[in-house]
Amino acid sequence: MKIVVVGPGAMGLLLYGLLSKTRHEVLVLDKNPARAALLAKNGIRIEGLMNAKFADVQITTDATAGRDADFWFVCVKSYDTKSVIRAISSHVGAQGFIVSFQNGAGNVELLSDAFGESRVVLAVTNLGATLTEEGVSRYAGEGDVILGRADGSLGAELKTLRELFQKTKLAVKLSRDIHAVLWSKLIINAGINAVAAVTRLTNGRIMAYEGSRRIAEGAITEAHKVAKRKRIKLLYDDVLAKAESVCEATAENVSSMLADVLRKKPTEIDAINGAIVRQAQSLGIKTPVNALLVDLIKTIESSYAQEVEV
Ligand SMILES: NC(=O)C1=CN([C@@H]2O[C@H](COP(=O)(O)OP(=O)(O)OC[C@H]3O[C@@H](n4cnc5c(N)ncnc54)[C@H](OP(=O)(O)O)[C@@H]3O)[C@@H](O)[C@H]2O)C=CC1
Ligand SMILES: CC(C)(CO)C(=O)C(=O)O
Structure with a gap:
């Protein structure tokens, strides 16, 4: 399975660290070429509740590299959702699902308008993470993940995501009620x-x-x-x-x-x-x-x- 983590901030880096336990292919998508080069050179670090350093990070500013991805994990602030849609919409393949880890109202609607309700998943989490410097996220709070699909169905993809998060040892639940x-x-x-x-x-x-x-x-x-x-x-x-x-x-x-x-x-x-x-x-x-x-x-x-x- 291939996952693109969109946004190398507090949450994106933490998810990268957690996903490393699953041995799936993870690509980080940045918008900033200088930062992407820095992270490619220095790697990613997770501190706090997990202490790990990842060298050889696959990171790019070119969304075409994600065209064969199964999941795109959107980890940007709500005010950047539109910029992500512009960057990735023509590169998400027919098999690709969008998973928003974002807080706040309005993101699911924007993503559903761009990709279709059946391809958008909301992943709410109470994990706590802070970016202490570029490439370094402090994992500062345990939390579960609750997944709901914009069209209300459970579907095979939600079950795949549940298995993925179970491998990261996070508590994960599915819901039919996205509201x-x-x-x-x-x-x-x-x-x-x-x-x-x-x-x-x-x-x-x-x-x-x-x-x-x-x-x-x-x-x-x-x-x-x-x-x-x-x-x-x-x-x-x-x-x-x-x-x-x-x-x-x-x-x-x-x-x-x-x-x-x-x-x-x-x-x-x-x-x-x-x-x-x-x-x-x-x-x-x-x-x-x-x-x-x-x-x-x-x-x-x-x-x-x-x-x-x-
Ligand atoms: N941090 C936390 O504890 C939690 C956060 N959340 C939610 O997760 C989401 C992300 O939060 P968080 O990780 O804290 O935010 P951060 O600001 O730490 O990280 C967002 C990252 O995305 C980058 N970015 C912005 N636009 C794009 C783009 N078009 N393509 C690629 N990268 C982009 C930003 O770059 P730049 O900074 O250069 O603009 C930044 O590196 C938010 O909705 C937040 O509410 C949910 C639960 C807990
Ligand atoms: C869970 C919590 C409150 C963690 O700080 C969060 O969602 C956030 O900071 O946006």
């Missing part, structure tokens, strides 16, 4: 990511302070209200307990949104808390905590150049 898969993670991200990015706390500390805990719980409770009104059946019963357990399991992780803010990059706020606010508005539900988090993160994103230096 449940998406919202079960979206609600958790709504509580953790923006709060981490504003407070600059690791996930484990968010629930330790009264103020950040109250904001996280407020955002989660609002998001849950929206999911309930949309009759989404979540994959767990207690949303606050689930968020707490994700924070504990990924205690040392720098959330993916805090990582963006620290690198002065755009964030996934529109796809996470922004999506909650938009859906709530159309249902006449008030989500003041999520709206406040959107305003704060949008301000941070647009004012990196004006930040006060100490």
Whole structure:
């Protein structure tokens, strides 16, 4: 089997490391030729919960190299999904499936429009990973993988993916309900990511302070209200307990949104808390905590150049 990991960031590198246990062919697709050359020369390193160095990494910026791939693992931020579609759409072969490991709403729809619903899989995961330098990912939180297909079917490909992840020793489940898969993670991200990015706390500390805990719980409770009104059946019963357990399991992780803010990059706020606010508005539900988090993160994103230096 051949897998293309699209995006050599925190999650893409971690998946590369985990997949190495399966002995399948793994190719990394980058968009940046200088970084691809650096990783080809220096290799990839995973630190933290796994300590491993991989030399001889197959890495390219040329998507044609993936034309015979069975799976394309999309590991870029939501704001880069369109750029990935542009880069790979004419190179995904008839046998190729797209697997999005991304957080947030909207990615599955964009990928389904480009590749067809039956060829798109959503893989939500609570794994925690941080890019410490180019080519180095710190595996900072254990997590499972839940797979759902955009067309709701299970299909042979989902079972193949389940076997693949079982070989990596990750707990993996399949679901016929992609909305449940998406919202079960979206609600958790709504509580953790923006709060981490504003407070600059690791996930484990968010629930330790009264103020950040109250904001996280407020955002989660609002998001849950929206999911309930949309009759989404979540994959767990207690949303606050689930968020707490994700924070504990990924205690040392720098959330993916805090990582963006620290690198002065755009964030996934529109796809996470922004999506909650938009859906709530159309249902006449008030989500003041999520709206406040959107305003704060949008301000941070647009004012990196004006930040006060100490
Ligand atoms: N990190 C985590 O703990 C978790 C992350 N996720 C989700 O996984 C997704 C990826 O997150 P994460 O790995 O943290 O993000 P990173 O920003 O660390 O990595 C994304 C990588 O993709 C690269 N990239 C962007 N566009 C393209 C493209 N067109 N082709 C190839 N590479 C591209 C980026 O390059 P450049 O930086 O140069 O733009 C970067 O190297 C997000 O949706 C996130 O929410 C889910 C669970 C946990
Ligand atoms: C699971 C968690 C919260 C890990 O940090 C994540 O999804 C993220 O950082 O985007």
